[in-house]
Amino acid sequence: MTMDRRTVLGFGGAAVAGVALAPGMTLIAAPSPDKTEASGDQRWAMLIDVNKCETNCTACTKACRQENNVPLFGDANRDIHWIRKLEIRDKEHKRPSVSLPVLCNHCENPPCAHVCPTEATFIRKDGIVLVDKHRCIGCRYCILACPYKARSLVYKKTSFPEGGNPNVPIRAKGVVEKCNFCVHLVDEGKEPACVQACNGEEGNKAMVFGDLNDPKSEISTIIREVKTQTIRADLGLKPHVHYKGL
């Protein structure tokens, strides 16, 4: 069979148009049968008292790794950190340094969700910002957009760790992940693992987790009565990790 150039051009154009128009077609995604919806009645938030947080204490970070099976690759540039300890000090060195944990701030206006092309990052009704790991295409735009460096790409294949938490699946390489406020625990009425550890024997009772919509909750009371701050409040993201004594 031979085709003249006009026919080839026509077919070529149709193919190009098909490929180009395809993104405009919305295919219907079947809803997950066990899909549950969080309640908008709650607004989960965290408060960290920097005065109580000690430099050498890593109870929160250890508990997070244990609870969520977060691996360490031994490469500081590629390790995954859902929560990490920072030391900050004024540039003039006039005051002592301060130690504090930094994690996803579960912003009300999360730039990571704004830039995500597939809506893999989304906000639950209770304010928890989550990543649907089955929908993430690994474009990494969210990592660039997050001002808290709270996100990590999984660079290597991981296996289920010995003694790992069976309630949390292992991660897939090539997708982005971050702190989810231990959503599986929150849905069971428990606190995130980091908060539990901080308030346990190893910790210094520097973390409070609770519902901002409940005016009687501990976190609401403290935020109402004591001066607290959020990181980079100037960006207008309305973060929901508050710091006392910063």
Add this chain to the structure above:
Amino acid sequence: MLSNFTAIEGRSFGYWRLVIFFGVLVLIGAGSFVAVEVHGHGITGMNNQIVWGVPHVFAISLLVMASGALNLGSMSTVFAVKQFKQFGRFSAFLAIALLIGGLAVLMLDLGRPDRLLLTMMHMNFRSMFTLNVFLYSGFIILCFLYLWSMFEYHQFTKVIGSAAFMWRVILTTGTGSIFGVLHAREVFHSAITAPTFVALSLSSGTAISILLLVTTFKQTKRDLEDKVVFGLRNALIFFILLVAYLLVVEKFTKYYSPAFYDVQGWILTGPYSSLYIFGVWGAAIIIPLAILFHPSKGNSVSGVMWASLFSIIGTFSIVAHLLLAGQAYPLNMFPGYEVSSAFMDGVTATYSPAAVEYMLGFGGIGIAGIIYLLGIKFFRMLPDKAVAPEGYELPWNP
């Protein structure tokens, strides 16, 4: 003025040598894609500080050049510059070829390219990426229609050409905005980033057109009047000056605010300062302008080609600097404080690109090259000879 359009014969050893060369680049790119797909991005040099590396530099540069490749068509259709009308087909086709090459790299560098279909199922219209999917798709359609109108339906050329011109400005604004809208990144975040990308597309698109036109005409033994090349040279000069102007305005604005002293000082003294000084200012601005304004080099075709080559190297440098330095500069989470952690907070990120990253980028160039070579062989893209209109004199020479 217009001579017949003909396809090249494409039977020579030189032609097939080029096809094989670009074909090998495609194979190299495919090999690198498979390697990254199997082993993950762990085999690249990228990390959780620099998440967009060399493949993105290639992809974004090709996308910027694709938009700019439409310059010749736009100049004739929209701005009625007659001597460029003969390059309209070449211009629209080159734009498609470069865009496909750039998009291929962008898509194949995803962490999960197997999930690409999800971009069609779940769309977030607040994301610059989603908007760009439509902008790129629309651009390909418009370029194709523009091309078709130039082949068959001349009555629509003006309308479609004008639409394509507007679309390409919006498209490049969208590409620049991928970076410009990120307010957490001090090197990126600027309203002027997007216009700078538009200017960069003008200069790099003209430069790649000059290089390809002169080479293709020479290799196929067709006449290309020097006056036509010098007309493009004049355009290139002003486009490069426009890029320089926007870079200066951005620096001026930021140096006016003490809040930016740290980041601006870091750009001039940090690990990416060589790329900034020699790549951004040297290759993209100073060297091409020095050549083009030189009394003899600027008035020779070879000189114009050298300037074009530097302009393209400079385009890659500007994109590389924006992308890599922009990510390497530590996030300013606590303004006025020094920060340290086990996750490289407060320090400049390090990045050593791996061979697979360059290979993927070369694959994109290979795809664009193959499409171009096959296009000029099977379709009547180029005129038999390209001459300036009768009585046409260049308004000025350097």
